[in-house]
């Protein structure tokens with residue numbers, strides 16, 4: 001049974017109807033990132049405090065004197081969402097222990113873009129995860145610094161054209177492979193690590209719920225399509241996310257206490273990377289040979305994950 | 317009456333913070349702050365403080381974490397020095413802009429480069445305009461008292477601002493002094509639990525740290541400026557209350573033999589006591605000298621400075637930091653602008669002293685006063701001098 005195909009039928013029963021990120025925010029039309037944040041909030045529910053990094057999601061949601069947030073929310077700076085979340089967690093824990101606030105469990109969540117997670121925010125995140133705070137951190141990865149105008153990050157994929165790694169007469173855009181952030185979190189022995197994409201809403205929601213139920217740190221890397229920065233149609237966010245997953249460019253998997261599991265959404269046979277590249281202006285300049293190099297890398301990276309599933313299971 | 321004990325000042329600061337029912341602390345070690353951090357950890361490890369103690373991976377995260385925790389309504393503390401404070405710099409105006417009570421101890425130390433671990437005020441001076449209340453202590457007892465008072469000031473409903481307590485590194489933090497700890501029951505009475513304005517709690521969701529453009533930003537800056545200026549009254553009230561309860565009085569500006577002095581000297585921090593000895597020696601020689609000690613750096617006590625300097629002919633301002641390429645030391649600039657509109661104002665001289673831990677002795681202070689004696693007070697001297705520098 002394919003739940004996603006019958007989404008309209010199942011969604012009302014499976015998804016929290018309450019909107020905790022309200023309408024009227026200033027995200028671009030068709031933004032995949034804000035859709036992901038909205039779904040995350042639904043999965044988290046009301047007993048949540050969010051610490052957000054500077055970036056698109058902060059700017060579009062909190063224009064003073066308005067706010068889109070129906071959950072307690074704090075923004076401090078760009079590189080420190082994980083440290084702020086850690087402080088919130090410690091503060092709530094201290095107050096609760098002493099009976100200074102009511103005795104209810106509150107999930108603390110840090111969130112940032114790929115820049116706020118993988119580049120400037122990596123140290124704070126590493127520290128928070130290593131210290132074992134009871135918090136979830138979600139990276140909303142739209143593969144560039146979108147808020148400041150589509151500059152490259154370490155999450156920008158090879159070959160993508162951005163404003164600081166543009167395609168030009170002697171350049172094919174990004175010259176480096178995307179940093180494997182989920183693996184860095186796995187290396188921290190975080191009990192729950194997952195990759196997700198709002199194009200698969202039920203899978204994403206289930207993963208957030210799992211992270212919420214995890215005592216201690218957890219991490220979700222959420223692939224978030226940005227039509228503005230990727231130069232694709234604003235009606236294509238869901239389709240692009242699907243293609244990224246179906247081509248293996250962004251595989252969906254979970255790592256629970258070191259055990260890898262590929263999500264059921266992953267196809268048996270991957271679609272060609274070129275199908276995914278086709279609709280996006282940021283890859284338009286790539287030639288056949290360049291796409292082949294990327295195709296090869298995508299396949300070998302995906303194989304690594306499949307191998308981890310297999311061989312780690314063999315150690316049970 | 318509380319009994320006196322001999323204790324290292326950094327350790328005593330941690331003990332004093334431990335008397336304040338803090339809920340959370342986040343610290344990152346740096347010399348000469350580290351004894352505060354270490355002793356706080358001891359107190360938590362021994363169950364003497366019931367607080368979450370977060371050993372963050374940097375000072376940037378220390379400040380971020382206490383901001384987050386203060387947002388939940390917790391009473392929070394951190395401490396740092398020098399490079400650590402510079403690393404926090406980005407977050408300091410955010411903390412004050414969010415009107416979050418936070419108390420930070422600063423074991424003042426020179427900033428690099430070159431690297432130097434010893435005392436001066438070059439770490440706090442670049443933080444001057446960050447919207448924090450900034451206090452300077454002169455000795456260990458003041459370090460204890462002001463560390464406790466700082467929570468009450470920061471959390472006061474008419475203030476709601478972060479407070480830093482500047483304690484000269486090594487020269488003060490590492491001294492063993494006879495100290496008196498206030499009685500715990502009295503501290504509890506003086507410092508009741510924090511009553512936060514708004515908190516990060518699902519019972520009443522709030523948005524903290526919203527994005528504001530030109531339509532609101534100026535008003536927010538004005539509001540912060542007014543909050544800081546208005547805090548002076550609260551600080552003075554709290555000092556009066558402290559004096560009534562604990563018998564030790566504090567003022568924004570302290571003076572020593574200043575009323576009738578023709579030549580005044582001004583210090584900030586631990587050098588005040590050395591300067592007092594110099595004043596006594598000068599007075600014995602028949603020189604009409606006196607001392608102003610600046611305790612409250614922000615909000616700046618304009619009226620008190622004017623009152624203290626009103627009878628003097630000459631005023632020597634000492635600075636333990638440099639404003640490179642600027643008009644002189646940062647304290648000097650402030651004092652000058654405080655006195656600019658006065659009809660009768662002293663001639664003002666500026667000596668940069670005690671950089672990177674260089675000793676400033678009684679002889680040095682006497683030398684500074686003797687140097688300005690022959691100067692014509694009517695003629696303005698518009699330069700500053702690095703005292704005792706080898707050319």
Ligand SMILES: Cc1ncc(C[n+]2csc(CCOP(=O)(O)OP(=O)(O)O)c2C)c(N)n1
Nearest residue numbers: 054055056078113114115116144145146147
């Ligand atoms: C210390 C600091 N450096 C740079 C910036 C400018 N800046 C703000 S948001 C941003 C990029 C955000 O990118 P990302 O984290 O990927 O989030 P996105 O906007 O793409 O969702 C940058 C560079 C800043 N606010 N603070």
Ligand code: SF4
Nearest residue numbers: 027028031056226228
């Ligand atoms: S720039 Fe991209 S990520 Fe940012 S709001 Fe627009 S679509 Fe969303």
Ligand SMILES: [Mg+2]
Nearest residue numbers: 113114144146
């Ligand atoms: Mg981004």
